[in-house]
Every structure is written in structure tokens, then in C-alpha cells.
Amino acid sequence: MKIGKAKSKEERKYDTFSITMELERPLLYDEENDKEKIERDNRIKKSKAKKSFIILLSILVLFVVGFFVWLSNGYTLKKNDMKYLKSNSNVKVTTEGDYTYFTPKRVNATKGFIFYPGERVDSSSYAKLCNMIAAYGYEVVSVDMPFNYANFGENKATKVIKDNPGIKKWVIGGDSLGGTVACKYAANNKNVDGVVLISSYPKDNISQLGFEILSIWGSKDNVVDYKELINSKTKLPQNTKYIEIEGANHSQFANYGTYSGDGKALISSDEQMTTTVKNIVNFLNNIQ
Structure with a gap:
């Protein structure tokens, strides 16, 4: 019976490392995906908050301007x-x-x-x-x-x-x-x-x-x-x-x-x- 040549120590180390990486890859992907999702959610929240602030500021400005226009256009001498x-x-x-x-x-x-x-x-x-x-x-x-x-x-x-x-x-x-x-x-x-x-x-x-x-x-x-x-x-x-x-x-x-x-x-x-x-x-x- 032909006996195969035993793998070298370095080859076994490489193979073991590769196998370990393959086993851990799904976990690493999950961590990366979660991090990206959190960052994306944070960006969306900041964007929504910014838009809400701009809308509220615009409403306030319009109210103030409208108030002063209303005051100014009142009653005057006939x-x-x-x-x-x-x-x-x-x-x-x-x-x-x-x-x-x-x-x-x-x-x-x-x-x-x-x-x-x-x-x-x-x-x-x-x-x-x-x-x-x-x-x-x-x-x-x-x-x-x-x-x-x-x-x-x-x-x-x-x-x-x-x-x-x-x-x-x-x-x-x-x-x-x-x-x-x-x-x-x-x-x-x-x-x-x-x-x-x-x-x-x-x-x-x-x-x-x-x-x-x-x-x-x-x-x-x-x-x-x-x-x-x-x-x-x-x-x-x-x-x-x-x-x-x-x-x-x-x-x-x-x-x-x-x-x-x-x-x-x-x-x-x-x-x-x-x-x-x-x-x-x-x-x-x-x-x-």
C-alpha cells in the first residue's frame, strides 16, 4: 500500500488557521453587518433630526415674520x-x-x-x-x-x-x-x-x-x-x-x-x- 507523504509542520499550521478562519467568518460578518447597520441607523436618525429642526425653524421664522407684518399693517390715519x-x-x-x-x-x-x-x-x-x-x-x-x-x-x-x-x-x-x-x-x-x-x-x-x-x-x-x-x-x-x-x-x-x-x-x-x-x-x- 502506497503511503502518502506526511504534511509538513508549516502546511498543517496553515491548514489549521484556514479552517479556523472559515469557521469564524460568519461571526465576523455578523459583527461587521451589525456595526454598519448601527452606523446607518445613526445617520438616518441624524438626518431626520436635522430635517425636523429645519422644518421647525422655518415655521418659527414664518410665524415671527408674519407677526411683525400683521403688526405693521394695522390702522392708520384716514x-x-x-x-x-x-x-x-x-x-x-x-x-x-x-x-x-x-x-x-x-x-x-x-x-x-x-x-x-x-x-x-x-x-x-x-x-x-x-x-x-x-x-x-x-x-x-x-x-x-x-x-x-x-x-x-x-x-x-x-x-x-x-x-x-x-x-x-x-x-x-x-x-x-x-x-x-x-x-x-x-x-x-x-x-x-x-x-x-x-x-x-x-x-x-x-x-x-x-x-x-x-x-x-x-x-x-x-x-x-x-x-x-x-x-x-x-x-x-x-x-x-x-x-x-x-x-x-x-x-x-x-x-x-x-x-x-x-x-x-x-x-x-x-x-x-x-x-x-x-x-x-x-x-x-x-x-x-
Whole structure:
């Protein structure tokens, strides 16, 4: 019988190693496949997270842009009332940046009234109100707010006061949100002597700060929150002057048309404006 030649030691070692590798190959493949799968899953998760972030960021940007566009495209002075933005025999009207000055011609004013507009309302809408008050001998300044939102320009009154040292007494006021922000400014700066609130109320307690307060609203105002208006009395001084104009609504304190959701006034725009001006002028006159 022919006997085969025995394999060398090196050949046996090689064969053994090869066999071992063949046996372990499925296990190695499984480990590699699992690793690749994990990496692939991680890449997919990161991609999905990135896409979700981009979508959410885009929605946020669109919301913010839309909000500012909505604020900016609000209410403005009607064409028929543009004349109140022009000088007349009694009042000189000048605009300096965001500030419109209504200066009485026949007297040197020593008292001033700074006015903050309502939400989404351009300051020009109050030209008639400001012009009529100025005609009684008071320096009146209507303040234009960024994006027609008074909260963004709370401290603008500081520049008015600084730039007009000839005015010895200042009163600040505003319509709706403008009045709320005017109250906040007065409380934080304490450089004014009175506050006028039109269809408005304070958020903070200013009852002990020494301000004279005039609060005016209309009985047909469907925009102001009457519950908050009533509750705010505890935040105002006991000597606050309250005036409800019977038949007046929210919109006719300015000249921009009709504010969304407002009630129908039972008195004319001229009557409401005249009554409002009369009460504000009396208030200014009594500031000592």
C-alpha cells in the first residue's frame, strides 16, 4: 500500500488557521453587518433630526415674520383727517424721526403731553386728538412705535423729555396698549407728573407712586377688557379721575376707522373727540 507523504509542520499550521478562519467568518460578518447597520441607523436618525429642526425653524421664522407684518399693517390715519398733521393758525406740526410735535403758536408751553398709540395703530391716527390738545397751549408729542407695538418703544418718552428742557411738567398717556405701556414707563422712570389712560389700565400697582391719573373709556367699547378695567382700580390712586363717555366706542378716540371687534358708537366721532380733549385739557391744567 502506497503511503502518502506526511504534511509538513508549516502546511498543517496553515491548514489549521484556514479552517479556523472559515469557521469564524460568519461571526465576523455578523459583527461587521451589525456595526454598519448601527452606523446607518445613526445617520438616518441624524438626518431626520436635522430635517425636523429645519422644518421647525422655518415655521418659527414664518410665524415671527408674519407677526411683525400683521403688526405693521394695522390702522392708520384716514385721508380726510390728514389736515391734522399740518400746521394751522394755532398749532405748528413738525416731525422728527419717530416723534411728531404739536406745538402751540400763541403761547410758550410749560406743560407737555407725550402720547403712546394703541396696538397695531400708527401714531398718525391720533393727529386730531393731539392737534386739538396743543391748541389749548400744551406741547404734545405723538410717538411712533416700532412695528406699531408700544412695548417695543417703552422708553421713547425719555428722549422727548431730555430734548425739551423748557417743559417743566410732563404727562404721559396712551390708548389701549399704549396706555398700559405709558403706565409702566411712568412707574419705572418717575420723571412725569401724571398719566392719561384711554380705554386702558395698568398691569402693575402704581397707587402709591404719587402720579395724578385720568382714566377715560367709552360705554360702547367692545375692545377693552371691562373686567380688567374695573379690577385695575385697586392698582390706581384713590384720587384717580374716572370718565366714562356715554355712547363712545374704542375706535373714535382716534381717526383710523373701525377697530376689529369694536362696538357701534351712539355718538359722533367729533363729539367723542371733543369730550375726550376737554377732559384731558382739564387734567393737564390741574397738574401742579
